[in-house]
Amino acid sequence: MGRIFVAIAAIALALFFRSEATEYRLAASRLPDLIGGVLMLLAVLMIVQTLWSWKKSSADGNLVILPRVEPRSLILGAAFVLLIFAYAWSIQTIGYLIVTPAFLLVVFAALRPVSWLWTIGITVIVTVAIWAIFIFFLNMPILLYPGS
DSSP states (O other), rough: HHHHHHHHHHHHHHHHHHHHTTTTOHHHHHHHHHHHHHHHHHHHHHHHHHHHHHHHHHHHHHSSSSSSOOOHHHHHHHHHHHHHHHHHEEEEEEHHHHHHHHHHHHHHHHHHHHHHHHHHHHHHHHHHHIIIIIIIISSSOOOOOOOO
């Protein structure tokens, strides 16, 4: 059931970003529309996959819709949501080039999905790619570092 809630939240978030992008210039609104569309498609596929696994589990007699939730998962989820809000707030005060790598490093350190070499590489690539898209190509006014 948690996966369905996450998928619904992702769809809501994508719709919110798409509605915010209506005020952007036409060229600047295309990327949020594209990302929102892809996010909604992936969320719908996640819901379909979950319902399919429920059907399979029900046929086997092992269906558990609300599994036991581990406290660590709840703490990590709440911390991640707070970290996202802190990230969004701190871009305007500290700057993108400081906050984005720090945010990515904290998330990768907490979740440890890949090695440290990959963590650093992904952090650099994502930071540069987002900078290139939003600041260099779309000329969006984002604070890069304090005092800029």
